[in-house]
Amino acid sequence: MKHLITFLLAVFLSSSAYCQTLFIPGGIVGMSSNENVGIGRSAPASMLHIFNNDDYVYANVGLTIEQRGTGDAKVQYLLTNVQRWVTGIDNSDADKFIIGRGIDWS
Structure with a gap:
């Protein structure tokens, strides 16, 4: 499960500005027809969707x-052009x- 979560984060963080190396150790990783990603x-x-x-x-x-x-370890919740909440x-x-x-928390 730990490696699958690492894989998922790498997928979501990858973009043309970043280079990611992905490791898929086996298990269930799914992608639905509407491009949702599931771990487990x-x-x-x-x-x-992380399922355990x-x-x-x-x-x-x-x-x-x-x-x-x-830097800070955080999760951000964003309503585009409206509001951003952060935990971390x-x-x-x-x-x-x-x-x-x-x-910026400073």
Whole structure:
């Protein structure tokens, strides 16, 4: 599951401005006719559908956003030309977990 999530993130982050190396270790990765992507699901219900059906409760469960450098590890929720909400770890403010608006927490 961990490698499949890494694969999915690489797909979503790839663009002409970035070069990505993809590793697909096996398992279920699906793409529906409307271009939704599923991990652990062959018929994804949304643009990104991560499905898990087990009893794991360790660090390898779910979705991981990791920042190795001095930047912030965050997830952004954007209504185009309207509003942006961000959640994540503010690396420049004692690694606090932040929920806020906008792109710059400083």
